[in-house]
Amino acid sequence: RRLTQLQEVIFQGLSFYAVWNALAFHEEGKARLSLNEMNRVLKQFGGFFTPVRLALHDMMLMQFAKVFDRDKRVVSLPNLLSVARQDQSLAPNATPQGLDAISQKTAQSAKVLKNLKTLRDQRLAHSDAKPRDVSLLAGEVDGLVEAIQEAFNRLCVAHDGGAVIWGPPALDEPAEDTAEVLRILGEEMDKEDRRFEVWKSQ
Numbered sequence: 001r002r003l004t005q006l007q008e009v010i011f012q013g014l015s016f017y018a019v020w021n022a023l024a025f026h027e028e029g030k031a032r033l034s035l036n037e038m039n040r041v042l043k044q045f046g047g048f049f050t051p052v053r054l055a056l057h058d059m060m061l062m063q064f065a066k067v068f069d070r071d072k073r074v075v076s077l078p079n080l081l082s083v084a085r086q087d088q089s090l091a092p093n094a095t096p097q098g099l100d101a102i103s104q105k106t107a108q109s110a111k112v113l114k115n116l117k118t119l120r121d122q123r124l125a126h127s128d129a130k131p132r133d134v135s136l137l138a139g140e141v142d143g144l145v146e147a148i149q150e151a152f153n154r155l156c157v158a159h160d161g162g163a164v165i166w167g168p169p170a171l172d173e174p175a176e177d178t179a180e181v182l183r184i185l186g187e188e189m190d191k192e193d194r195r196f197e198v199w200k201s202q
Helices: 002-024 035-044 046-067 077-086 096-125 131-160 172-201
Strands: none
Touching: 002 046, 002 077, 002 131, 002 172, 035 046, 035 172, 046 096, 046 131, 077 096, 077 131, 096 131
């Protein structure tokens, strides 16, 4: 039951990450607009997309922070690992050394999350942050996401031998829907431009 609760927290964080990533970065093969077209849409509707992107980023980090929370009232990876060490029947498919390996992975990821929060705070405090800071942030988040998925799956295997499939369609849908919204907005802007050109020529 607690693994299921933690899985829901992770899925929420991954959903926020997928939409944020689709708004923050242009990925060839996934984006349905060119980089210039995408930037044009985001600029045109900046009053909406800018706060949404910032909110998604913070909500994503908040959900991932829950994954590493050591408060005893919280369902988190460190707390579930602690319980598994105390009661071997909860992790019959793992040795104490295996649980220690997951714990070490979790500790490393918690440090990455702390660094991400520091980067986020610096970006909010310094409006002249350079684009390379953004790419570093994306890489850090990618690594954090992979580490969370791996640690959770290893804990699931230790518990009942099963693992979660994190890939499509569940995690692709938020990014695909975001790309589709941007595409529709881009088409509407093009239609408006054409109507304006017709009006000017009359």
